[in-house]
Amino acid sequence: MKKAYWIFATLAVALLCDRAGGWFLGKITKESQFRYSRLYNSTETEDVLFIGNSRGLSYYQPYAEEKTGLTTANLSYNGMPIDLGALLVKDYLDRHPAPKVLVVDISMMDSVRMDNKLAYQFNHYTPYSERLSNLLAKDFRNDFYAGKLSHLYRCNSEVFQRTFYYWKKSDKDWLLDRVISQSMVNDVDKQTTLRFHYSPKMMESLMDMVKYAQQKGTRVEMVVNPYFPAFLPKIGNLDSLMRDISLATGATVKDFKDAVTETEAFGDYQHVNKVGARLYLDKLIEAGVLK
Amino acid sequence: MIFNSLTFLAFIALFLPLYFSLKGNARLWLSLIGSYIFYGWWDWRFLSLIAISTLVDYYLGRSMEDVNDDKKRRKLLIISMVLNLGFLGFFKYFNFFTDSFVTLLQNFGMNPSVHTLRIILPVGISFYTFQSMSYTIDVYRKQIQAEKSLLRFSTFVAFWPQLVAGPIVRAADFLPQFHRDHEFNWDRIVSGTGRVLWGFFKKCVVADSLAPFVDQIFMEPNGFASVNLLIGVIFYSFQIYCDFSGYSDIAIGFARILGFDFNENFRTPYFSQNFSEFWSRWHISLSSWLRDYLYIPLGGNRNGKLATYKNNMLTMLLGGLWHGANWTFVFWGLLHGVYLIAQRQLGKPFGALMSGLRFPPALKTGVNIGLTYFFTCVAWVYFRSPNFENANDLFAGIAGMEGFSFVNVMSKFTVMKGVLLIGILLVVEVSNLRMHWSSLAFKNPNFRVAAYAILLLLLAFFGSFGSGAFIYFQF
Numbered sequence: 001m002k003k004a005y006w007i008f009a010t011l012a013v014a015l016l017c018d019r020a021g022g023w024f025l026g027k028i029t030k031e032s033q034f035r036y037s038r039l040y041n042s043t044e045t046e047d048v049l050f051i052g053n054s055r056g057l058s059y060y061q062p063y064a065e066e067k068t069g070l071t072t073a074n075l076s077y078n079g080m081p082i083d084l085g086a087l088l089v090k091d092y093l094d095r096h097p098a099p100k101v102l103v104v105d106i107s108m109m110d111s112v113r114m115d116n117k118l119a120y121q122f123n124h125y126t127p128y129s130e131r132l133s134n135l136l137a138k139d140f141r142n143d144f145y146a147g148k149l150s151h152l153y154r155c156n157s158e159v160f161q162r163t164f165y166y167w168k169k170s171d172k173d174w175l176l177d178r179v180i181s182q183s184m185v186n187d188v189d190k191q192t193t194l195r196f197h198y199s200p201k202m203m204e205s206l207m208d209m210v211k212y213a214q215q216k217g218t219r220v221e222m223v224v225n226p227y228f229p230a231f232l233p234k235i236g237n238l239d240s241l242m243r244d245i246s247l248a249t250g251a252t253v254k255d256f257k258d259a260v261t262e263t264e265a266f267g268d269y270q271h272v273n274k275v276g277a278r279l280y281l282d283k284l285i286e287a288g289v290l291k
Numbered sequence: 292m293i294f295n296s297l298t299f300l301a302f303i304a305l306f307l308p309l310y311f312s313l314k315g316n317a318r319l320w321l322s323l324i325g326s327y328i329f330y331g332w333w334d335w336r337f338l339s340l341i342a343i344s345t346l347v348d349y350y351l352g353r354s355m356e357d358v359n360d361d362k363k364r365r366k367l368l369i370i371s372m373v374l375n376l377g378f379l380g381f382f383k384y385f386n387f388f389t390d391s392f393v394t395l396l397q398n399f400g401m402n403p404s405v406h407t408l409r410i411i412l413p414v415g416i417s418f419y420t421f422q423s424m425s426y427t428i429d430v431y432r433k434q435i436q437a438e439k440s441l442l443r444f445s446t447f448v449a450f451w452p453q454l455v456a457g458p459i460v461r462a463a464d465f466l467p468q469f470h471r472d473h474e475f476n477w478d479r480i481v482s483g484t485g486r487v488l489w490g491f492f493k494k495c496v497v498a499d500s501l502a503p504f505v506d507q508i509f510m511e512p513n514g515f516a517s518v519n520l521l522i523g524v525i526f527y528s529f530q531i532y533c534d535f536s537g538y539s540d541i542a543i544g545f546a547r548i549l550g551f552d553f554n555e556n557f558r559t560p561y562f563s564q565n566f567s568e569f570w571s572r573w574h575i576s577l578s579s580w581l582r583d584y585l586y587i588p589l590g591g592n593r594n595g596k597l598a599t600y601k602n603n604m605l606t607m608l609l610g611g612l613w614h615g616a617n618w619t620f621v622f623w624g625l626l627h628g629v630y631l632i633a634q635r636q637l638g639k640p641f642g643a644l645m646s647g648l649r650f651p652p653a654l655k656t657g658v659n660i661g662l663t664y665f666f667t668c669v670a671w672v673y674f675r676s677p678n679f680e681n682a683n684d685l686f687a688g689i690a691g692m693e694g695f696s697f698v699n700v701m702s703k704f705t706v707m708k709g710v711l712l713i714g715i716l717l718v719v720e721v722s723n724l725r726m727h728w729s730s731l732a733f734k735n736p737n738f739r740v741a742a743y744a745i746l747l748l749l750l751a752f753f754g755s756f757g758s759g760a761f762i763y764f765q766f
Contacts, residue, residue, distance in 0.1 A: 004477070005736075006481070006736050006739055006743075009736075009740045010739075010740045010743045010744050010747070013740055013741065014743075014744040014748055017744060018748060018751060021748065021752070142756075146756075150751040152748060152751040152752040153751040153752070153754075156752050156753060156754065158704050158705065161704045161708065162704065165704070177698055178516075178694070178698050181514075181516055181693050181694050181699075182693065183513070183688075183691070183693055184514045187514055190513070268514075
C-alpha cells in the first residue's frame with residue numbers, strides 16, 4: 001500500500017489546487033466587469049436593458065448612452081437561446097431596480113441556430129442564481145455535478161474566458177469591428193434560406209419574460225435587428241414569427257430588418273459592425289424605442 | 292464505448308480490480324468478455340463480424356501449420372484474405388465503388404439503375420481486419436507459429452485497448468504476451484497512468500478544443516476570411532494529430548497497466564525533415580504494416596527506380612483508401628506518393644542548394660521541418676474536406692488573401708485557447724526530447740505527483756467531455 005501513496009497524493013494535490021484555483025477564479029468572476037458578473041454582483045440602476053443573441057450585441061452601448069443620456073445593460077450573448085435569455089432577464093429584474101425599457105431581439109426565437117448548450121457555460125454563475133442552478137441540474141446534470149466536484153471545471157467555458165478577459169475592463173465595447181468581405185457580398189445568392197424554428201415552449205419562455213418585466217413596471221420593446229440588404233430575400237418566415245409573437249404577447253414587434261442599407265455597415269449577413277450599430281441605434285431612437 | 296465517457300469510467304472501475312484478481316484462463320475470459328462489451332456497447336450486432344473473422348483466421352492458421360503442401364497453404368491464405376478483405380470491402384467500400392461505377396457510366400452517357408445499400412460502417416473494422424490478416428500472413432510465411440488456444444487468439448483480436456482505433460498490433464509482438472500471467476506491477480501502473488493522462492490531455496483538451504473551429508471552416512469554406520481558413524488548416528493538423536495519437540497514448544497506457552507492451556504509434560511527426568521520416572513517425576503501426584505486407588511484397592525498392600516509384604505510389608494510394616471510402620482520401624494518398632517520389636528525385640539537388648546557401652544547421656533543419664509540415668497540411672486539406680470542391684474553395688480562399696488581418700479572426704477566444712493549448716503541447720513534446728518527462732515521473736515521485744496533478748487540473752479547466760468521438764473510429 002505504501003507504493004500507492006502517490007495516487008492519493010496526486011488526488012489530494014489536484015483537489016487542493018482545484019479548490020485554490022476555484023477560489024481565485026470565483027474572485028475574478030465576482031470582480032469582473034463582464035455583463036453577467038455585473039448582473040449578479042451589482043445592484044446598479046440602468047434605464048435600458050437589452051437581450052438578444054450575437055445580433056443583440058449591435059445595441060452598441062457607448063453610442064446609445066452618449067446619444068440618449070440613458071444608462072444601459074446588455075445581457076446578449078452569441079447563440080443565446082430564449083429560455084436562457086428569459087432566465088437572465090428575470091435574475092436581473094430580481095436584483096436591480098426595474099429598468100425603464102427592455103429591448104428584446106426576437107431572432108433568439110430559433111432552436112436551430114441558437115446554442116442550446118450555452119447554459120452549461122454559465123456554470124460559474126450557479127453559486128449566484130438558484131434559477132441557473134436548477135436549469136443546469138435539470139438539463140446539464142453531468143456538467144452541473146462535475147462543477148461541484150471540480151471548481152475549475154465550473155470555469156471551463158468560453159463564457160468564463162470572457163469573464164476573465166473583462167476582469168478589469170468594461171465589456172460595453174464588445175461588437176464586431178470588421179467589414180463584410182467582397183466574396184461574401186458576391187456569394188449572397190448561394191446562401192441557403194434562413195428559417196426560424198420556434199416551438200410553443202420557446203414562445204412560452206418569451207411570454208413569461210415579457211410578463212415578468214411588465215409586472216415590474218418595465219416597458220418591453222420587441223424588435224428585429226437589421227440584416228444585410230441583399231440577404232433579406234433569404235429570410236424565410238420572419239413575418240410569421242413576428243405575427244405569432246404579437247398574437248402571443250399582445251405587443252407589436254418593430255421591424256428594423258432593412259433599417260441599415262450601407263454595405264460597409266455590416267460585418268457579415270446577419271451582424272452590423274460598429275458603423276452599422278450607430279446607424280441602427282439612430283433609427284431606434286427616432287422610433288422612440290430608446291426613451 | 293469511447294474512452295472519454297462516463298460509461299468507460301464505470302467499465303474500467305469494474306474491469307481493473309477483476310482483472311488483477313484473476314489469473315490464467317479466467318483472466319483471458321474476462322479480457323475477452325470485457326472487450327466484447329467494450330465493442331458491443333456501440334452496436335452489438337457487429338460483434339458477429341469480429342467473431343467470424345476470429346474463428347476463420349484461427350482455424351486457417353491452425354490448418355496452415357498442419358499442412359506442408361505450399362499450394363494448399365496458399366489456398367488457405369487466400370481464403371483468409373478473401374474473407375477479411377470481403378468484410379472490409381462490403382462494409383466500407385461497397386457503396387463507394389458502386390457510386391463511382393455509376394458516375395463513370397454516366398460520364399459515357401449511360402444511366403444505369405443501380406441501388407446502393409444502407410450499410411453501417413462497423414467501428415474499427417480496418418484496424419482489427421489488418422491485425423487479424425497480419426496473423427495469417429505471418430503464419431503462412433512461417434514467421435510465427437499458429438496460436439493453439441482459441442481463447443487466447445480471440446482475446447488477441449478483440450483486446451479492448453486497441454480494438455477500435457489501433458495501434459495495429461502484430462501477432463509476433465503481441466500474441467506471446469498472452470502466454471504470460473501479468474502480475475500486478477506498480478511500476479506499470481505509474482507509467483501507464485501517466486501515458487493515459489497525457490492521451491486524455493491530447494484528445495479532450497487539445498483536439499476537442501480545436502474541433503468546433505475546424506468543423507466550421509471545412510463544412511463551408513466559402514465566406515470565411517482567408518486568415519480563418521489558414522487557422523482552420525493549422526488547427527486541423529493538430530486536431531488530427533492529438534485525436535489519433537491521444538487515442539494511441541490511452542491504448543498504450545491501459546495496455547501497460549494490464550501488463551502488455553505496444554509499440555509506439557507516433558513520434559512527434561511534425562518535426563520530420565522529409566516525408567520518409569514523416570511516415571516513420573506518423574501512424575507507425577499502419578505504415579510499417581503497409582511496408583511489410585504490401586510495399587516489400589510488391590518488390591519495394593529492389594527493381595530499379597521506376598518500379599520503386601510505382602510501388603511507393605500504389606502503397607500510398609491504398610493507404611489513402613484504407614482511411615475511408617472517398618476519392619479525397621485516395622487523393623491524399625496520391626499526394627503523399629508524389630511527395631515521396633519528389634523527395635527521391637529532388638532530395639539531393641535540394642540538399643546541395645541548402646549547403647550552397649551556407650545556412651546555419653539549425654536554420655536548415657527549420658526549413659526542412661517547415662516545408663514538410665507545409666506540404667503535409669496541403670494534403671490534410673483533402674483528407675478533411677468532404678469533397679474536392681470544398682478543398683479547392685479553401686485553397687482559393689487562402690490564396691485570395693482577402694481579409695488577411697487579425698481583426699477578421701473569428702471566434703477569437705476559441706483561437707486564443709487553441710494557440711495556447713498547441714503551445715503547451717509543443718513545449719512538452721519538444722522538451723520531452725531532452726528531458727524525457729515520463730522517465731522523470733517514473734524516477735521522482737514528487738515530480739510525478741505534481742505532473743499528474745497538473746494534467747488532471749488541465750483536463751478539468753480546459754477539457755471537452757462527452758461530445759467528441761475519436762476521428763479514427765470512422766476508419
